[in-house]
Amino acid sequence: MAPKQLQTSIVKKFVPGRKSSSRKGENGVVLVVGGSYIYHGAPILSSIAALRCGTDLVYTSVPKVNVSATRAISPNLIVIPLVDQKLTRGAVKKLLGVIPRNLDSATIGMGLAIQEKNSLLLLIKSLLDRDVRLSLDASALIPEILPLLPDKNVVVTPHAGEYKRLFGEEPSSSKKTRIANVEKKAREYGITILLKGATDVISNGKKTFLYTKKIPAMTVGGTGDVLSGLTAGMLAKNRNTVEAASAATFINGLAGASVQKKLGLHMTSMDLLDAIPIVMKPFDKIV
Numbered sequence: 001m002a003p004k005q006l007q008t009s010i011v012k013k014f015v016p017g018r019k020s021s022s023r024k025g026e027n028g029v030v031l032v033v034g035g036s037y038i039y040h041g042a043p044i045l046s047s048i049a050a051l052r053c054g055t056d057l058v059y060t061s062v063p064k065v066n067v068s069a070t071r072a073i074s075p076n077l078i079v080i081p082l083v084d085q086k087l088t089r090g091a092v093k094k095l096l097g098v099i100p101r102n103l104d105s106a107t108i109g110m111g112l113a114i115q116e117k118n119s120l121l122l123l124i125k126s127l128l129d130r131d132v133r134l135s136l137d138a139s140a141l142i143p144e145i146l147p148l149l150p151d152k153n154v155v156v157t158p159h160a161g162e163y164k165r166l167f168g169e170e171p172s173s174s175k176k177t178r179i180a181n182v183e184k185k186a187r188e189y190g191i192t193i194l195l196k197g198a199t200d201v202i203s204n205g206k207k208t209f210l211y212t213k214k215i216p217a218m219t220v221g222g223t224g225d226v227l228s229g230l231t232a233g234m235l236a237k238n239r240n241t242v243e244a245a246s247a248a249t250f251i252n253g254l255a256g257a258s259v260q261k262k263l264g265l266h267m268t269s270m271d272l273l274d275a276i277p278i279v280m281k282p283f284d285k286i287v
Contacts, residue, residue, distance in 0.1 A: 104237075108124070
């Protein structure tokens with residue numbers, strides 16, 4: 001199937017409606033795992049983005065050094081401390097014991113300091129065993145995760161450098177070759193890939209969508225963290241990973257374009273968070 005350029009009419013089909021009689025928790029329960037001594041902001045951006053796209057509950061798990069700052073930024077976040085400064089097996093086992101059983105999706109890796117690879121593998125495998133849909137980014141994107149992921153409702157969201165680390169190949173500068181390689185890797189590993197760039201390429205190996213941004217203000221740090229939160233939020237409502245990832249990248253881009261129009265080249269990722277509800281209004285459906 002030839003790649004399709006994302007547009008509003010396509011993405012509207014990817015965003016499920018909300019029942020007028022729905023209760024808290026029925027519109028998505030998300031876990032965010034990220035952060036470190038240096039990168040305290042990344043999981044905050046992801047968590048608020050997940051909330052802003054219409055998720056009911058977001059649990060944010062960060063190292064204990066980040067807990068106070070994370071709680072202080074927003075009363076809307078439910079913060080679960082990791083018992084260690086980095087992701088360790090002990091911290092993962094504790095976390096798995098306290099997170100809710102009704103999680104729909106999780107995003108892992110934004111700014112996350114990982115003590116040992118096996119702790120990350122344990123977290124990913126345990127969540128997949130519970131049928132939690134996953135969005136993986138940043139430090140979670142290591143080749144060792146790939147055997148765990150086939151046909152398990154997983155989206156990976158690498159930029160070019162992370163793509164090379166994950167798959168051992170740098171994305172081509174040729175758009176056609178780049179798309180073909182993403183499709184090949186998605187088929188090979190049974191995952192959905194959202195390769196970030198001037199044109200985002202989203203593919204599960206069968207269907208491919210493209211989103212050309214032309215939003216230079218979005219080079220600011222943290223826009224990828226917002227995208228990770230949006231991806232998890234969309235996955236919480238739509239099990240179809242290529243649809244959820246496509247909706248997330250499109251909405252992230254709409255928010256970026258809206259902020260750039262207002263602020264020029266001077267946005268921060270916090271500005272994106274405020275724009276998400278506005279650009280999402282045309283996608284809202286009550287059924």
